Amino acid sequence: MAQHQDDPEDRTAPSTPKVRAGNLLVAGTDLSEATFRRTVIYVIEHNDSGSFGVVLNRISDTAVGAMLPRWAPLSASPGALYVGGPVHRNSALCLGTARQGAEVDNMKGVRRIAGRVVLIDLDTDPATLVEHIEGVRIFAGYAGWSAGQLDGELGNDDWMVVSALPRDILAPAGIDQWAAVLRRQPLPTALLATHPIEVERN
Numbered sequence: 001m002a003q004h005q006d007d008p009e010d011r012t013a014p015s016t017p018k019v020r021a022g023n024l025l026v027a028g029t030d031l032s033e034a035t036f037r038r039t040v041i042y043v044i045e046h047n048d049s050g051s052f053g054v055v056l057n058r059i060s061d062t063a064v065g066a067m068l069p070r071w072a073p074l075s076a077s078p079g080a081l082y083v084g085g086p087v088h089r090n091s092a093l094c095l096g097t098a099r100q101g102a103e104v105d106n107m108k109g110v111r112r113i114a115g116r117v118v119l120i121d122l123d124t125d126p127a128t129l130v131e132h133i134e135g136v137r138i139f140a141g142y143a144g145w146s147a148g149q150l151d152g153e154l155g156n157d158d159w160m161v162v163s164a165l166p167r168d169i170l171a172p173a174g175i176d177q178w179a180a181v182l183r184r185q186p187l188p189t190a191l192l193a194t195h196p197i198e199v200e201r202n
Contacts, residue, residue, distance in 0.1 A: 024168065025159040096120050096136040096169070
């Protein structure tokens with residue numbers, strides 16, 4: 001498949017996964033805490049001071065147009081705010097996917113995270129981005145870890161570290177993104193995608 005040619009890291013699982021900006025953290029099957037169960041987190045920053053990212057697969061019932069109407073035209077379907085995590089739910093982060101070949105490194109209010117994925121300042125005029133950005137997703141809150149905390153959770157097998165694809169940021173709401181990301185990993189990790197969804201919901 002083309003994604004393997006473009007993203008060779010998805011074909012091999014490193015024996016010692018290293019977290020870096022642009023990776024995905026996929027919740028382990030034994031992670032039962034309601035906030036993070038079966039979540040996929042995009043890592044925005046990871047350094048000696050700590051880590052933070054956003055949950056990609058927790059949609060809210062609030063439309064982007066109701067809160068940030070200027071951003072509604074650029075927001076990927078279904079045009080809803082996503083719950084990025086439990087920290088600072090009253091603040092918003094915006095991730096976008098740059099168009100193929102678009103030069104975004106010197107654009108005001110845009111910071112490349114990895115590949116075509118960028119972090120966008122919501123004070124930017126979205127009309128200036130239309131030619132360069134395929135779409136955006138806006139997250140209320142984020143997931144954060146203090147120094148060393150994420151390493152401890154990785155040691156407990158709470159998370160699997162895998163490579164992200166640009167399309168992960170704007171994945172349709174109707175898919176099971178947790179299973180979809182696992183399914184494209186090498187065996188035996190791919191088999192975890194068949195792990196049953198718990199009936200209980202919080």
